[in-house]
Amino acid sequence: MLLDVPFVPSDEAVIEAMLNLGEVGPSDLLYDLGSGDGRILITAARDRNTRGIGVEIDPLRISDAMEDAAHFRVEYLLDFIEEDLFTVDIKDATVMTLYLLESINIQLRPRLLNELRPGSRIISHAFDMGDWKADKQLELGGVNIYKWVVPAQVAGIWEWDSVDDQRYRIELQQKYQEVTGSAWLADQKVTLKNATLCGDTLELSIQGKKASSLKHFTLTFDKGELQTIFEDS
Numbered sequence: 001m002l003l004d005v006p007f008v009p010s011d012e013a014v015i016e017a018m019l020n021l022g023e024v025g026p027s028d029l030l031y032d033l034g035s036g037d038g039r040i041l042i043t044a045a046r047d048r049n050t051r052g053i054g055v056e057i058d059p060l061r062i063s064d065a066m067e068d069a070a071h072f073r074v075e076y077l078l079d080f081i082e083e084d085l086f087t088v089d090i091k092d093a094t095v096m097t098l099y100l101l102e103s104i105n106i107q108l109r110p111r112l113l114n115e116l117r118p119g120s121r122i123i124s125h126a127f128d129m130g131d132w133k134a135d136k137q138l139e140l141g142g143v144n145i146y147k148w149v150v151p152a153q154v155a156g157i158w159e160w161d162s163v164d165d166q167r168y169r170i171e172l173q174q175k176y177q178e179v180t181g182s183a184w185l186a187d188q189k190v191t192l193k194n195a196t197l198c199g200d201t202l203e204l205s206i207q208g209k210k211a212s213s214l215k216h217f218t219l220t221f222d223k224g225e226l227q228t229i230f231e232d233s
Protein backbone atom coordinates (compact mmCIF):
# COMPACT_ATOMS: atom_id res chain seq x y z
CA MET A 1 0.00 0.00 0.00
CA LEU A 2 1.50 3.30 -1.12
CA LEU A 3 0.20 6.47 0.52
CA ASP A 4 0.06 9.57 -1.68
CA VAL A 5 -0.12 11.69 1.49
CA PRO A 6 0.77 10.68 5.08
CA PHE A 7 -1.85 10.67 7.83
CA VAL A 8 -1.96 14.11 9.43
CA PRO A 9 -5.34 14.76 11.05
CA SER A 10 -7.20 18.08 10.78
CA ASP A 11 -7.70 19.67 14.17
CA GLU A 12 -11.08 20.41 15.71
CA ALA A 13 -11.13 24.15 15.00
CA VAL A 14 -10.18 23.61 11.36
CA ILE A 15 -12.85 20.93 10.95
CA GLU A 16 -15.50 23.26 12.36
CA ALA A 17 -14.37 26.05 10.01
CA MET A 18 -14.37 23.66 7.01
CA LEU A 19 -17.90 22.46 7.76
CA ASN A 20 -19.11 26.03 8.23
CA LEU A 21 -17.47 27.21 5.01
CA GLY A 22 -19.08 24.29 3.17
CA GLU A 23 -22.45 25.05 4.81
CA VAL A 24 -22.65 21.33 5.52
CA GLY A 25 -26.08 20.24 6.70
CA PRO A 26 -28.43 17.27 7.11
CA SER A 27 -29.39 17.10 3.43
CA ASP A 28 -25.77 16.72 2.27
CA LEU A 29 -23.74 13.68 1.35
CA LEU A 30 -20.21 14.54 2.45
CA TYR A 31 -17.19 12.73 0.99
CA ASP A 32 -13.76 12.98 2.63
CA LEU A 33 -11.09 11.79 0.19
CA GLY A 34 -8.28 10.38 2.31
CA SER A 35 -10.48 10.25 5.39
CA GLY A 36 -7.83 9.10 7.91
CA ASP A 37 -9.48 8.31 11.25
CA GLY A 38 -12.77 9.75 9.98
CA ARG A 39 -12.85 12.76 12.26
CA ILE A 40 -14.28 15.23 9.67
CA LEU A 41 -17.14 12.88 8.83
CA ILE A 42 -17.77 11.89 12.45
CA THR A 43 -17.95 15.56 13.49
CA ALA A 44 -20.40 16.37 10.65
CA ALA A 45 -22.56 13.33 11.47
CA ARG A 46 -22.54 14.02 15.22
CA ASP A 47 -23.14 17.78 15.09
CA ARG A 48 -25.05 18.24 11.83
CA ASN A 49 -26.72 14.91 11.16
CA THR A 50 -24.86 14.70 7.82
CA ARG A 51 -24.38 11.42 5.95
CA GLY A 52 -20.79 10.75 4.93
CA ILE A 53 -18.52 8.49 2.92
CA GLY A 54 -14.86 8.21 3.89
CA VAL A 55 -12.42 7.02 1.23
CA GLU A 56 -9.17 5.75 2.69
CA ILE A 57 -6.46 3.47 1.38
CA ASP A 58 -5.06 2.45 4.79
CA PRO A 59 -7.20 -0.31 6.40
CA LEU A 60 -5.92 0.53 9.89
CA ARG A 61 -7.30 4.07 9.60
CA ILE A 62 -10.61 2.64 8.43
CA SER A 63 -10.83 0.42 11.55
CA ASP A 64 -10.10 3.45 13.76
CA ALA A 65 -12.76 5.49 11.96
CA MET A 66 -15.38 2.74 12.34
CA GLU A 67 -14.58 2.35 16.02
CA ASP A 68 -14.88 6.11 16.64
CA ALA A 69 -18.09 6.34 14.61
CA ALA A 70 -19.58 3.58 16.80
CA HIS A 71 -18.35 5.34 19.94
CA PHE A 72 -20.24 8.49 18.91
CA ARG A 73 -23.25 6.43 17.75
CA VAL A 74 -23.16 7.83 14.22
CA GLU A 75 -22.13 4.69 12.35
CA TYR A 76 -25.61 4.49 10.75
CA LEU A 77 -24.83 7.78 8.91
CA LEU A 78 -21.34 6.83 7.73
CA ASP A 79 -19.54 4.45 5.38
CA PHE A 80 -15.78 4.05 5.23
CA ILE A 81 -14.50 2.43 2.08
CA GLU A 82 -11.01 1.11 1.45
CA GLU A 83 -10.28 2.54 -1.97
CA ASP A 84 -7.89 4.75 -3.87
CA LEU A 85 -9.07 8.35 -3.92
CA PHE A 86 -8.03 8.66 -7.58
CA THR A 87 -10.44 6.00 -8.80
CA VAL A 88 -13.36 6.02 -6.36
CA ASP A 89 -16.81 7.00 -7.70
CA ILE A 90 -17.48 10.53 -6.42
CA LYS A 91 -20.54 11.60 -8.39
CA ASP A 92 -23.02 11.39 -5.49
CA ALA A 93 -21.12 13.81 -3.22
CA THR A 94 -22.79 17.16 -2.57
CA VAL A 95 -19.82 18.32 -0.49
CA MET A 96 -16.24 17.08 -0.57
CA THR A 97 -13.46 17.70 1.94
CA LEU A 98 -9.78 17.37 1.04
CA TYR A 99 -6.64 17.53 3.14
CA LEU A 100 -4.14 16.28 0.62
CA LEU A 101 -1.58 18.30 -1.40
CA GLU A 102 -1.92 20.97 -4.07
CA SER A 103 -0.46 18.57 -6.67
CA ILE A 104 -3.12 15.97 -5.79
CA ASN A 105 -5.91 18.57 -5.87
CA ILE A 106 -4.75 19.53 -9.38
CA GLN A 107 -4.72 15.88 -10.46
CA LEU A 108 -8.26 15.46 -9.09
CA ARG A 109 -9.50 18.74 -10.61
CA PRO A 110 -10.82 17.41 -13.97
CA ARG A 111 -12.83 14.72 -12.18
CA LEU A 112 -14.20 17.18 -9.63
CA LEU A 113 -15.32 19.49 -12.45
CA ASN A 114 -16.78 16.78 -14.68
CA GLU A 115 -18.20 14.25 -12.25
CA LEU A 116 -19.62 16.30 -9.37
CA ARG A 117 -22.98 17.98 -9.93
CA PRO A 118 -22.88 21.76 -10.49
CA GLY A 119 -23.38 23.47 -7.15
CA SER A 120 -21.46 20.81 -5.18
CA ARG A 121 -18.95 22.35 -2.79
CA ILE A 122 -15.31 21.39 -2.33
CA ILE A 123 -13.48 22.42 0.83
CA SER A 124 -9.72 22.03 1.07
CA HIS A 125 -7.62 22.27 4.21
CA ALA A 126 -4.33 24.09 3.45
CA PHE A 127 -4.04 23.34 -0.26
CA ASP A 128 -5.11 25.32 -3.30
CA MET A 129 -6.23 23.97 -6.71
CA GLY A 130 -3.75 25.57 -9.18
CA ASP A 131 -5.40 28.04 -11.55
CA TRP A 132 -8.97 27.18 -10.45
CA LYS A 133 -9.36 30.12 -8.07
CA ALA A 134 -11.30 29.50 -4.87
CA ASP A 135 -14.73 31.14 -4.54
CA LYS A 136 -13.97 31.77 -0.88
CA GLN A 137 -10.94 31.49 1.33
CA LEU A 138 -10.36 32.02 5.01
CA GLU A 139 -7.40 31.88 7.32
CA LEU A 140 -7.47 30.29 10.73
CA GLY A 141 -4.38 30.46 12.93
CA GLY A 142 -2.08 30.59 9.91
CA VAL A 143 -3.92 27.80 8.02
CA ASN A 144 -5.79 28.53 4.79
CA ILE A 145 -9.12 26.90 4.05
CA TYR A 146 -10.50 27.09 0.51
CA LYS A 147 -13.98 26.66 -0.96
CA TRP A 148 -14.98 26.04 -4.59
CA VAL A 149 -18.48 25.64 -5.98
CA VAL A 150 -18.54 23.30 -8.98
CA PRO A 151 -19.62 25.40 -11.98
CA ALA A 152 -22.00 24.17 -14.70
CA GLN A 153 -20.65 23.96 -18.27
CA VAL A 154 -22.09 27.10 -19.89
CA ALA A 155 -19.74 27.80 -22.82
CA GLY A 156 -21.52 27.99 -26.16
CA ILE A 157 -24.12 29.95 -28.08
CA TRP A 158 -27.53 30.46 -26.47
CA GLU A 159 -30.60 32.23 -27.88
CA TRP A 160 -33.99 33.17 -26.47
CA ASP A 161 -36.87 35.65 -26.83
CA SER A 162 -37.53 38.15 -24.06
CA VAL A 163 -40.98 38.88 -22.63
CA ASP A 164 -41.30 41.84 -25.05
CA ASP A 165 -40.47 39.52 -27.96
CA GLN A 166 -36.91 40.62 -28.63
CA ARG A 167 -34.42 38.02 -29.86
CA TYR A 168 -31.35 37.72 -27.60
CA ARG A 169 -28.20 35.77 -28.41
CA ILE A 170 -25.08 35.27 -26.31
CA GLU A 171 -21.79 33.54 -27.02
CA LEU A 172 -20.02 32.47 -23.86
CA GLN A 173 -16.49 31.38 -23.08
CA GLN A 174 -15.67 29.86 -19.71
CA LYS A 175 -12.65 29.22 -17.55
CA TYR A 176 -13.90 27.38 -14.47
CA GLN A 177 -16.46 29.75 -12.85
CA GLU A 178 -15.29 32.80 -14.82
CA VAL A 179 -17.52 33.58 -17.78
CA THR A 180 -16.92 36.10 -20.57
CA GLY A 181 -18.62 36.59 -23.89
CA SER A 182 -20.64 38.74 -26.29
CA ALA A 183 -24.33 39.50 -26.75
CA TRP A 184 -26.63 40.41 -29.63
CA LEU A 185 -30.11 41.93 -29.53
CA ALA A 186 -32.08 41.46 -32.75
CA ASP A 187 -28.76 40.75 -34.53
CA GLN A 188 -27.17 43.99 -33.32
CA LYS A 189 -24.08 43.62 -31.14
CA VAL A 190 -24.78 44.95 -27.63
CA THR A 191 -22.98 44.83 -24.28
CA LEU A 192 -22.89 41.77 -22.03
CA LYS A 193 -22.25 42.78 -18.42
CA ASN A 194 -21.65 41.20 -15.02
CA ALA A 195 -21.85 37.52 -16.01
CA THR A 196 -21.65 35.66 -12.69
CA LEU A 197 -21.79 31.87 -12.50
CA CYS A 198 -22.51 30.02 -9.26
CA GLY A 199 -23.15 26.29 -9.62
CA ASP A 200 -25.88 25.82 -12.24
CA THR A 201 -27.03 29.47 -12.20
CA LEU A 202 -25.69 32.22 -14.45
CA GLU A 203 -26.74 35.81 -13.87
CA LEU A 204 -26.02 38.45 -16.48
CA SER A 205 -27.11 41.83 -17.79
CA ILE A 206 -27.47 42.91 -21.39
CA GLN A 207 -27.32 46.58 -22.29
CA GLY A 208 -28.93 47.48 -25.63
CA LYS A 209 -28.16 50.63 -27.61
CA LYS A 210 -30.69 52.73 -25.65
CA ALA A 211 -29.85 53.54 -22.02
CA SER A 212 -33.32 52.33 -21.02
CA SER A 213 -32.76 48.88 -22.54
CA LEU A 214 -30.79 47.25 -19.71
CA LYS A 215 -32.13 43.76 -18.94
CA HIS A 216 -31.13 41.25 -16.28
CA PHE A 217 -31.46 37.53 -16.89
CA THR A 218 -30.98 34.45 -14.74
CA LEU A 219 -30.19 31.30 -16.71
CA THR A 220 -29.90 27.79 -15.34
CA PHE A 221 -27.94 24.95 -16.97
CA ASP A 222 -27.96 21.18 -16.71
CA LYS A 223 -25.53 18.78 -18.40
CA GLY A 224 -24.20 21.52 -20.68
CA GLU A 225 -27.69 22.59 -21.84
CA LEU A 226 -29.62 25.78 -21.10
CA GLN A 227 -32.64 24.79 -18.98
CA THR A 228 -34.51 27.92 -17.85
CA ILE A 229 -34.38 31.68 -18.38
CA PHE A 230 -35.87 34.21 -15.97
CA GLU A 231 -36.07 37.86 -16.91
CA ASP A 232 -35.93 40.29 -13.98
CA SER A 233 -38.13 43.29 -14.47
Ligand SMILES: C[S@@+](CC[C@H](N)C(=O)[O-])C[C@H]1O[C@@H](n2cnc3c(N)ncnc32)[C@H](O)[C@@H]1O
Binds near residue numbers: 005007
Ligand atom coordinates in the same frame (compact mmCIF):
# COMPACT_ATOMS: atom_id res chain seq x y z
C1 LIG B 1 -3.48 14.41 5.59
S1 LIG B 1 -4.45 12.97 5.97
C2 LIG B 1 -6.07 13.68 6.15
C3 LIG B 1 -7.01 12.89 7.04
C4 LIG B 1 -8.41 13.50 7.21
N1 LIG B 1 -9.00 13.83 5.93
C5 LIG B 1 -8.34 14.74 8.05
O1 LIG B 1 -8.37 15.86 7.47
O2 LIG B 1 -8.26 14.61 9.29
C6 LIG B 1 -4.52 12.17 4.36
C7 LIG B 1 -5.07 10.75 4.36
O3 LIG B 1 -5.09 10.29 3.00
C8 LIG B 1 -4.83 8.89 3.00
N2 LIG B 1 -4.37 8.53 1.65
C9 LIG B 1 -3.15 8.74 1.10
N3 LIG B 1 -3.12 8.30 -0.18
C10 LIG B 1 -4.37 7.82 -0.45
C11 LIG B 1 -4.98 7.27 -1.62
N4 LIG B 1 -4.33 7.12 -2.78
N5 LIG B 1 -6.29 6.92 -1.56
C12 LIG B 1 -7.01 7.07 -0.39
N6 LIG B 1 -6.47 7.57 0.75
C13 LIG B 1 -5.17 7.97 0.71
C14 LIG B 1 -3.76 8.73 4.07
O4 LIG B 1 -3.71 7.40 4.53
C15 LIG B 1 -4.26 9.72 5.15
O5 LIG B 1 -5.09 9.08 6.08
